[in-house]
Amino acid sequence: MKRSFASLHAQEALHVAIFIEERNATVYRQFAEMFAEFRDPDSLEISAAFWEMSNEEKHHATMLQERYFQGYGTSACAVTEEDISDFIEVPRLEDGRIFSADELKSGRSPREMALEVAASAEQGALRFYQELSESCQDKELRSLYQELVAFETNHSGWIEQRLSQIRTTARTKEPS
Numbered sequence: 001m002k003r004s005f006a007s008l009h010a011q012e013a014l015h016v017a018i019f020i021e022e023r024n025a026t027v028y029r030q031f032a033e034m035f036a037e038f039r040d041p042d043s044l045e046i047s048a049a050f051w052e053m054s055n056e057e058k059h060h061a062t063m064l065q066e067r068y069f070q071g072y073g074t075s076a077c078a079v080t081e082e083d084i085s086d087f088i089e090v091p092r093l094e095d096g097r098i099f100s101a102d103e104l105k106s107g108r109s110p111r112e113m114a115l116e117v118a119a120s121a122e123q124g125a126l127r128f129y130q131e132l133s134e135s136c137q138d139k140e141l142r143s144l145y146q147e148l149v150a151f152e153t154n155h156s157g158w159i160e161q162r163l164s165q166i167r168t169t170a171r172t173k174e175p176s
Contacts, residue, residue, distance in 0.1 A: 002085040006132055010140045011068075015077040016084055017148055018064045020125075023081065025057035028118070035114075049114035049162075056158060060151055067147070086128070112166045119159045126152035 008016065032050035035043040108116075129152055133145035 002083060003079075005084050005086040005128075006136070008079065008084075008141075010138070010144050011072050011075070011077055012079040013141060013144055014064060014068050014071070015079055016081055018061055018068060019081040021057050021061035021064060024121070025054045025061060028054035028057060031114075045109065045111045046114045049111040049118075052162075053115075053118045053159075056155060060155065063151070109166055109170060112163060112170075115159050115163050115166070119156065119163065122152055122156045122159060126156055 005013065005016065028050045032047045032054060035047035035050065038044075126149065129145050129148040133142055133149055136142040136145055
């Protein structure tokens with residue numbers, strides 16, 4: 001029987017959070033590989049953005065794993081993401097037009113569009129963990145959710161910083 005994320009104990013929630021970060025690293029890597037196969041400059045730019053996001057997700061997973069080992073050592077945890085009824089932070093390329101010729105002519109760079117996909121997923125995760133941290137009565141779990149909020153806030157900030165850099169660079173390259 002599937003459980004809600006809010007019903008998990010601290011160890012289980014941390015364990016699932018690690019899986020989420022690892023899954024997203026894999027999803028971003030797959031996106032990067034897919035776009036790299038096209039080999040045109042726009043696709044390679046998109047691929048580079050997704051590789052960067054994959055590496056950031058791996059970094060988050062490593063940090064969460066360290067937190068897990070500090071708190072629980074090598075204790076096994078049987079709960080996985082598949083056991084959870086909530087759908088948390090999945091980057092998606094649902095709109096087939098996102099990297100179409102028309103979209104590429106919109107003035108936004110392919111890297112910007114790729115980062116926007118990630119920003120949407122990260123904002124969803126941030127809202128999810130914020131809601132849990134605000135409603136949770138268990139002190140240990142609330143602390144964990146607040147840590148996850150900080151993670152997602154940092155990740156969202158990281159993505160927004162890159163988007164800002166891209167947009168600033170694009171404005172400085174525009175003809176006067």
